Amino acid sequence: IVVGGRNKYLINGKLAQPSQVQNLFHSVQLNVNNPHFLIMQGRITKVLNMKPPEILSMLEEAAGTRMYETKKEAALKTLEKKQSKVYEINKLLDQEIVPALEKLRKERMQYMQWSNGNAELDRLKRFCIAYDFVQAEKIRDSAVSGVEGVKATISELDLNMARMRAESQEMEKKVNDLVAQKEASMDGEVKTLSNKVDALSQDLVREASVLNNKEDTLRGERDNERKILTNIEDLKQSIKESAAAIKKAEEGQVDVKKRFEELSKSLDEKEKDYQGILAGKSSGNEEKCLEDQLADAKIAVGNAETELKQLKTKITHCEKELKEKKQQLRSKAEEAVAVENELQVRKKDVDNVQQALESLPYKEGEMEALQKDRASELELVQKLKEEIRILSAQLSNVQFTYRDPVKNFDRSKVKGVVARLIKVKDSQTMIALEVAAGGKLFNVVVDTENTGKQLLQNGQLQRRVTIIPLNKIQANTVPPRVQHAAAKVVGKENAEVAISLVGYDEELKSAMEYVFGSTFVCKSIDAAKEVAFSSEIRTPSVTLQGDIFQPSGLLTGGSRKGGGDLLRQLHNLAEAEANLAEHQKRLSAIEAKISELQPLQKKFLDLKSQLELKTYDLSLFQSRAEQNEHHKLVELVKKIEQELQEAQCAVKEKQLLYDNCVATVQSLEKSIKEHSTNREGRLKDLEKNIGAIKVQMQAASKDLKGHENERERLIMEMEAIEQESLSLESQLASLRSQIEALVSDVEGQKSKVASIKKNHEQAQSALDQIRMKMKECDSQISNIVKEQEQLQATISETNLEKKRLENE
Numbered sequence: 071i072v073v074g075g076r077n078k079y080l081i082n083g084k085l086a087q088p089s090q091v092q093n094l095f096h097s098v099q100l101n102v103n104n105p106h107f108l109i110m111q112g113r114i115t116k117v118l119n120m121k122p123p124e125i126l127s128m129l130e131e132a133a134g135t136r137m138y139e140t141k142k143e144a145a146l147k148t149l150e151k152k153q154s155k156v157y158e159i160n161k162l163l164d165q166e167i168v169p170a171l172e173k174l175r176k177e178r179m180q181y182m183q184w185s186n187g188n189a190e191l192d193r194l195k196r197f198c199i200a201y202d203f204v205q206a207e208k209i210r211d212s213a214v215s216g217v218e219g220v221k222a223t224i225s226e227l228d229l230n231m232a233r234m235r236a237e238s239q240e241m242e243k244k245v246n247d248l249v250a251q252k253e254a255s256m257d258g259e260v261k262t263l264s265n266k267v268d269a270l271s272q273d274l275v276r277e278a279s280v281l282n283n284k285e286d287t288l289r290g291e292r293d294n295e296r297k298i299l300t301n302i303e304d305l306k307q308s309i310k311e312s313a314a315a316i317k318k319a320e321e322g323q324v325d326v327k328k329r330f331e332e333l334s335k336s337l338d339e340k341e342k343d344y345q346g347i348l349a350g351k352s353s354g355n356e357e358k359c360l361e362d363q364l365a366d367a368k369i370a371v372g373n374a375e376t377e378l379k380q381l382k383t384k385i386t387h388c389e390k391e392l393k394e395k396k397q398q399l400r401s402k403a404e405e406a407v408a409v410e411n412e413l414q415v416r417k418k419d420v421d422n423v424q425q426a427l428e429s430l431p432y433k434e435g436e437m438e439a440l441q442k443d444r445a446s447e448l449e450l451v452q453k454l455k456e457e458i459r460i461l462s463a464q465l466s467n468v469q470f471t472y473r474d475p476v477k478n479f480d481r482s483k484v485k486g487v488v489a490r491l492i493k494v495k496d497s498q499t500m501i502a503l504e505v506a507a508g509g510k511l512f513n514v515v516v517d518t519e520n521t522g523k524q525l526l527q528n529g530q531l532q533r534r535v536t537i538i539p540l541n542k543i544q545a546n547t548v549p550p551r552v553q554h555a556a557a558k559v560v561g562k563e564n565a566e567v568a569i570s571l572v573g574y575d576e577e578l579k580s581a582m583e584y585v586f587g588s589t590f591v592c593k594s595i596d597a598a599k600e601v602a603f604s605s606e607i608r609t610p611s612v613t614l615q616g617d618i619f620q621p622s623g624l625l626t627g628g629s630r631k632g633g634g635d636l637l638r639q640l641h642n643l644a645e646a647e648a649n650l651a652e653h654q655k656r657l658s659a660i661e662a663k664i665s666e667l668q669p670l671q672k673k674f675l676d677l678k679s680q681l682e683l684k685t686y687d688l689s690l691f692q693s694r695a696e697q698n699e700h701h702k703l704v705e706l707v708k709k710i711e712q713e714l715q716e717a718q719c720a721v722k723e724k725q726l727l728y729d730n731c732v733a734t735v736q737s738l739e740k741s742i743k744e745h746s747t748n749r750e751g752r753l754k755d756l757e758k759n760i761g762a763i764k765v766q767m768q769a770a771s772k773d774l775k776g777h778e779n780e781r782e783r784l785i786m787e788m789e790a791i792e793q794e795s796l797s798l799e800s801q802l803a804s805l806r807s808q809i810e811a812l813v814s815d816v817e818g819q820k821s822k823v824a825s826i827k828k829n830h831e832q833a834q835s836a837l838d839q840i841r842m843k844m845k846e847c848d849s850q851i852s853n854i855v856k857e858q859e860q861l862q863a864t865i866s867e868t869n870l871e872k873k874r875l876e877n878e
Contacts, residue, residue: 096137227872234861234868241858267837270830277826281819288812291805298802305795312788319781326777330770337763374728381721388714392707416688423684427677432670434678440664447657454650461643468640470514470535475528484525485515485578488538488585489640493573498614499591500637505616506568506589511636513538515581538581545583548590548609555606556590560597565590565611 079091120128130136462469468489474481485491489511494500504511513536516522522537548567556565568586590611592598598611602619611619617627 093137096140224872227868231865231868231872234865238858238861238865241854241861244854264837267830267833270826270833274823274826274830277819277823281816281823284812284816284819288809288816291809291812295802295805295809298798298805302795302798302802305791305798308791309788309795312784312791316781316784316788319777319784322777326770326774330767330774333763333767333770337760337767370734371728371731374724374731378721378724378728381717381724385714385717385721388710388717392710392714413688416684420681420684420688423677423681427674427681430670430674430677432667432674434674437664437667437671440660440667444657444660444664447653447660450653451650451657454646454653458643458646458650461639461646465636465639465643468512468636472525472529472531475524479524483517483521485517485540485581487511488513488515488581489636491515491574491578492582493644494637494641495571495573497638497641499571500641501616502591502612502614503568503571503586504637505618506591506612507585510536510585512536513581513585515540515578517541538584540577540580543580543584545580545587547583547587552607552609555604556601556609559604559607560592560600564594564597565592565601567591568612 077088079086079088081090081094117128127136130139468487470484470487472484488507494503514522514525515538516525517539518541519539522539525531525537547569553567559565568589568591569582571591572582572586574582588610590598590601590609592601592611592613595613595617598613598617598619601607601609601611602621603623608621610621613619613627615627617625619625
């Protein structure tokens, strides 16, 4: 029903919510919101062709489960809204309400503390007032007895005043004696020493001026020496330059001489050619005439032609034989292929074994090297174990053995003997550290007193021991103030606290402070004395030799046979154990490597034996293959081919030689024809060339003489420079002898000045000492006067105190 634009729903005449109406329809399998809740006629085919989700929805409607799904979805949405409200409420509680409550609780607690403090303050004030009242009553009661005490004090003050007056008079007398002694003994000595110092000062100035003059002279002579050396160097440079010029002149002379010789040789050749032409030769170098040469050339042509025919015959024979052998070789081809295939198979087998051998991660001899290393490491381990056994036997007194006092006892609670728990940083301090620790080195360190109690009761200990529990021990260490004082007095490097010279675990610090923290180790006896007896330090000290100095004055020292052996043996034992651990680790690594390589070694040896067998088999097969007929034919064919190739090369060479001989014959025939026609012209050309060469030889001879003259001039200049250099060197030698004499004089004068200066310093020191003594005497007098004035002031104060007490 629609009333006033609003929908109203009625069920059986009663108003209902839209959801109730939907539930009613759902309960009878009708959902008005589903477009297919009512299937019209003619739409059956459309319904059958619907998609699977639509068919599922229709089936859910028909079965009546859709209503519950809808209600479930609505309920889940309501739950999500309610859950978000819960999150907001929790967030408000965590961020605003709970912090406000915590703040209020703290303020309430502070208020309770303040109120309790006020109540306690009132109670304590009442106690204080009562205490003041009681004390006032006691003062009143003791006032009577105080009067008698004041009288006794006054009489004591009188006695003190009399004693101080007597001391003041004695001091005045002492001052007078000191003044008289100073005037009597020191004035004359001061005057004598002052005169001596003045005289020595004058001598020192005079001798110093003489020394300065000699040093100036020496400097001048050395300047002259440097100038002469410079001149000598310049002359040596000039000698080098002259030598270079002489060498250059000699080289020019050699060139001109060489040119002259070449011209002379050319002249000889030209004259020889001239004589040869006159004799009917083509040139002067030829031994035979042209007709003889032509006859020899024709003979050479005949010989070359004969050899060429022989080689061609040999080539024809070789080619025929090569053709026959190749035919025989082709007939044996099948047999050769079978042999070659088998050979390749065997080579492939050898290569496969070789590759397998090379692919193995094992090298030949690696196992033997490892076994050798293992043997050496085993020997070292046994040697170190024996050394540790001997050292342990020698150190049996620092071995702490016990049985577990309770079942499942934790042995880490027992740290061990002190001597085994430290490591000495410097071997030079071993004796001092052993003396400083004394019997405490053999104490046993445990974690708590309960562990020590269990060990003493149930540990079945073999000897008496002293136990140091880490949680109870209290060390009497040297304060930092005393350490700074010791460093200031004797130097930080000369006095160090014993605990700083040993290394240890941090958890053992309290025990080590108990053992080593109260003693200084000093490098010398003087430093140990200062540390032990100085008023600022007063701490026991031990020297590096083991001498002990106690602040009480007790000294302990002397011979210490075997001093420091315990710590030294422990140090050696620790080093041996460390070396043993390192070598055992190496041995384990080597054995692991050996066990890892054993299968590889076995496989390597098998493959190696296979390779040797297959290689031997291959070599046998190759030797058999080389003995068959096919192989022999192959070798014979190769030999014939090589001979054929050599013959063909020889044919080419002989053909070339034949052509050259024919050309020579033709050339000689031509030369003979030309010789008769050109003989006169060649003779004229040679005469002209001979004349030109003679002119050039005359010019070359003139140049050669000029170079010789220049060389002689340069040699004379160089000899003059060398003479001058020798003269300067002799001057330098005499000058150096003078310088040496001057140096000895200067050294003597310096020693004389040093002696006078030393005497002057000694006299000045003696004068300063006497003046210091006078100052000390004056200071003694002034100290006595000050003490006297203090006594007078004390007497005045005592007198005032006496008057005050009398007035009271």
